Amino acid sequence: MRYLPEPPFRHGTVSRVGVLLVNLGTPAAPTSEALRPYLQQFLSDPRVIEIPRLLWWPILHLFILTTRPRKSAQKYASIWTPEGSPLLVHTQRQATLLKGYLGERTRTPLLVDYAMRYGVPSIETTLLKMKAAGCGRLLILPLYPQYAASSTGSVFDAVADTIKRLRNPPELRFIKHFHDHPGYIATLAESVRAHWAAHGRPDRLIMSFHGVPRFTLDKGDPYHCECQKTARLLAESLGLAPDAWQLTFQSRFGRAEWLTPYTQPTLEALARQGVGRVDVICPGFLADCLETLEEIAVEAKTAFLAAGGREFHYIPCPNERPDWIRALADITLGQLSGWLDEAPQALAREAQASRTRALALGAAD
Ligand SMILES: C=CC1=C(C)c2cc3[nH]c(cc4nc(cc5[nH]c(cc1n2)c(C)c5CCC(=O)O)C(CCC(=O)O)=C4C)c(C)c3C=C
Numbered sequence: 001m002r003y004l005p006e007p008p009f010r011h012g013t014v015s016r017v018g019v020l021l022v023n024l025g026t027p028a029a030p031t032s033e034a035l036r037p038y039l040q041q042f043l044s045d046p047r048v049i050e051i052p053r054l055l056w057w058p059i060l061h062l063f064i065l066t067t068r069p070r071k072s073a074q075k076y077a078s079i080w081t082p083e084g085s086p087l088l089v090h091t092q093r094q095a096t097l098l099k100g101y102l103g104e105r106t107r108t109p110l111l112v113d114y115a116m117r118y119g120v121p122s123i124e125t126t127l128l129k130m131k132a133a134g135c136g137r138l139l140i141l142p143l144y145p146q147y148a149a150s151s152t153g154s155v156f157d158a159v160a161d162t163i164k165r166l167r168n169p170p171e172l173r174f175i176k177h178f179h180d181h182p183g184y185i186a187t188l189a190e191s192v193r194a195h196w197a198a199h200g201r202p203d204r205l206i207m208s209f210h211g212v213p214r215f216t217l218d219k220g221d222p223y224h225c226e227c228q229k230t231a232r233l234l235a236e237s238l239g240l241a242p243d244a245w246q247l248t249f250q251s252r253f254g255r256a257e258w259l260t261p262y263t264q265p266t267l268e269a270l271a272r273q274g275v276g277r278v279d280v281i282c283p284g285f286l287a288d289c290l291e292t293l294e295e296i297a298v299e300a301k302t303a304f305l306a307a308g309g310r311e312f313h314y315i316p317c318p319n320e321r322p323d324w325i326r327a328l329a330d331i332t333l334g335q336l337s338g339w340l341d342e343a344p345q346a347l348a349r350e351a352q353a354s355r356t357r358a359l360a361l362g363a364a365d
């Protein structure tokens with residue numbers, strides 16, 4: 001094994017606390033040339049594709065990487081912004097806003113940075129950068145509210161792959177999930193309420209989560225249950241009757257069965273049954289990206305209207321919403337006890353205050 005470069009150890013160096021936000025990653029450009037290495041890295045991850053390598057390698061290289069890059073590039077081109085991929089832009093802004101918010105509320109200087117599981121900036125690069133800046137303590141916060149082995153689990157792997165190559169790794173804490181955090185639920189509820197205040201109510205609210213293969217549920221992945229709990233808490237905090245909302249799963253990849261019901265066929269069936277207006281929210285995504293802006297706001301909308309639906313509204317992700325940044329800070333501070341200089345009572349008071357705010361906004365516990 002080759003070690004990564006590290007500075008010589010010095011006694012008495014002040015250790016700083018770092019918060020590392022990690023998102024999925026995105027291609028560097030909306031072109032087939034940029035899609036190919038991105039998809040290759042993503043789809044070579046054994047957490048994402050669980051087929052034996054000997055079988056998967058030829059499928060990936062002979063079929064998927066020869067066709068998908070071009071098709072996906074066209075979709076990315078339709079959502080690309082002058083500043084780059086929406087997922088990257090929102091993640092960068094979330095890191096900057098979180099740093100500002102925490103900086104005003106903690107006496108301990110915190111380093112906040114972000115990394116991408118696939119593509120750049122990589123987890124290794126950012127982790128080494130934070131270590132070089134003096135972070136002896138590091139909180140890893142994957143930007144996925146619900147834990148799935150293929151998303152959050154894979155982030156943990158990548159962090160482990162880096163620290164096993166360090167002689168002097170930082171102290172580490174991992175946030176596994178926050179699918180039922182009152183601040184997160186309140187942010188979702190508030191964004192729905194604001195949308196309804198401006199545009200009226202739909203016949204049905206669809207909560208669409210990213211799917212995963214069905215067999216992962218039977219093998220112990222908690223993702224399905226965590227999505228159900230998020231959806232139930234959101235429906236409760238909006239005071240919705242059981243027939244006013246529905247949970248679905250989107251973004252199926254390949255031919256195997258994934259978690260059901262699937263988003264697009266559900267929307268088409270609803271349209272055929274005479275449901276005139278649907279609003280769709282994607283609670284598993286904290287930043288708008290290809291899967292929300294293209295797959296839902298364009299593809300699913302087109303399918304719903306073509307099947308006879310009248311009106312389709314997409315409700316955006318939390319992105320840079322101030323209540324979301326506050327919730328993100330609350331999630332972070334909840335895991336930093338003992339690592340900050342502040343009196344524990346001050347942190348507890350801040351956490352309680354933000355919990356009270358969330359509950360006042362209607363998020364159930
Ligand atoms: C919300 C968490 C996510 C889980 C769980 C997840 C599982 C998963 N995804 C694929 C395959 C693809 N996903 C793609 C895009 C994509 N996926 C997520 C999130 C989760 N994926 C996001 C946020 C995005 C958007 C990225 C962006 O740049 O905007 C893609 C790439 C695009 C494409 O070619 O379709 C693939 C491929 C699998 C197989 C999987 C679980 C097994």
Ligand SMILES: [Fe+2]
Nearest residue numbers: 024210251291
């Ligand atoms: Fe995905």
Ligand SMILES: [Fe+2]
Nearest residue numbers: 251290291295
């Ligand atoms: Fe997709």
